[in-house]
Amino acid sequence: MSKDAQKTPYNPPALEFKSSTFSVPVLVIASNDLIIIEQQLQAKVLLAPEFFKNSPLVLDVQELNKQSVDVDIVAVIEVIRKLGLLPIGIRGGNAQQNEQAITLGIPLHSIHTSSTTIDAKKPKTPTPEPETKDLLQTGTTVITHPIRSGQRVYAAGDLVIIAQVSAGTEILAEGNIHVYGTLRGRALAGVQGNTEARIFCSDLQAELISIAGNYKISEDLNQNIRNTPVQIYLDKQTLVIKEI
Amino acid sequence: MARIIVVTSGKGGVGKTTTSAAIAMGLAKKGHKTAVIDFDVGLRNLDLIMGCERRVVYDFINVINGEASLNQALIKDKNCNLLYILAASQTRDKDALSQEGVGKVLDDLSKDFKYIICDSPAGIERGAHLAMYFADDAFVVTNPEVSSVRDSDRMLGILSSKSRRAEQNKEPIKEYLLLTRYSPERVKLGEMLSVDDVQEILSLHLLGVIPESKSVLNASNSGIPVILDEKSDAGQAYADIVARYLGENKPHRFIDDKKGFFGKLFGGK
Secondary structure (H helix, E strand, O other), rough: HHHHOOOOHHHHHHOOOOOOOOOOOOOOOOOOOOHHHHHHHHHHHOOOHHHHOOOEEEEEEEHHHHOOOOHHHHHHHHHHHHOOEEEEEEOOHHHHHHHHHHOOOEEEEEEOOOOHHHHHHHOOOHHHHHHHHOOOOOOOOEEEEOOOOOEEEEEEEEEEOOOOOOOOEEEEEOOEEEEEEEEEOEEEOOOOOOOOOOOOEEEEEEOOEEEEEEEOOOOHHHHHOOOOOOOEEEEEEEEEEOOO | OOOOEEOOOOOOOOOHHHHHHHHHHHHOOOOOOEEEEEEEOOOOOOOOOOOOHHHHOOHHHHHHHOOHHHHHHHHEOOOOOOEEEEOOOOOOHHHHOHHHHHHHHHHHHHHHOOOEEOOOOOOOOOOHHHHHHOEEEEEEEEEHHHHHHHHHHHHHHHHHHHHHHHOOOOOOOOOEEEEEEEEEHHHOOOOOOOOOHHHHHHHOOOEEEEOOOHHHHHHHHOOOOOHOOOOOHHHHHHHHHHHHHOOOOOOOOOOOOOOOOHHHHHHOO
């Protein structure tokens, strides 16, 4: 596992360029009101503080520019950084915004790989989806030991846990979450915005459940679905919890 | 090779030191050469519970720093000649513990001891981390109340991910649950979590239940591990635990309210 183990007898080159694909959250802003942006972003961050802590992020201003709403990139970046996120790119900006971003040391990203919900609304052009998306979605992480208080699990695809998930834990998946055991911690499915993601568990006692950012805390859970096997999915931005 | 047992909990005041002293004495009484180490550097207590505080010359930190040999620092128990105590330093803090130092002491002890009991400090910081890092077995001491259970759960997470066994991908630490300060009457009244409640949250192998008992405080104050008080319920509970750990089949006791009609009437303990 450790890199130290592979000691090489000859002198390899000190550096090498490699190509790699990363999955990075994209923040699409649809308002130029800094206060609203800050409030709403903070609310999202509070949902999964550990996940968002020092998380890289790409700022997408395409929607604003489409509506010809100007936004102060420097101020937005400042708000994002203030909330503990690390902006590593901007996309969909106009010439002036791009220039500002470059001055702040933030690289520009082209828009063509976009697959955000906003794009889904407009008629699809026949450009194929980037393959990386599919690759990320297919992997399933299976865990057979209990998740103990204070532990955090992130799965790039589906997450299957065949044990209990204790209170004070955080399980996150870009895809679905299955818990064959009691779910007492926080479960966040579709964390990259997949609204089709679902959560299944055989005994619901969760502190918080969320699908693609739509969440419910323990207090808001109906008493009659507590301690029962349920599935949770999104129906038009509303979390639906159904007994199974 | 010795078997290293960590007695841990996360939360303070649940009975780690009492348990360490009792288990160590129990194992030694059964004929196994046992050492018990106080990892609570700066808040040294084990020597008091073991009644050897006046015989401490060198401590664990002295051994780690090479200022004393292990043989100089180990204190032979006055009740059992197979039991040795390694006291913590009261004048230092947990930073004095180093992973290499602790590893070396445990390695040296492993050569001629059968069991090594590590009495962990409360918390999940350095002292607690080093106490559990080298362990083979973990006795998780829990009180039947929610915060203690939550902290134990946190500790179990650390045991399964941050120990040497976890880092080297070896067989994980064997975890056992010890429920202390249990009061069946209060469970009945709904004032305390029951064994089943705790088991459901932690899903852990129950090694034993120690009832809330006056004899524990008496034993601590007089510096005699409670297991030597064979008449007391707590002493018997610890003796059962040691027997169960060594593979004997002992039914669980002290879980139900066994007090008879007259007992209830007069409320005696």
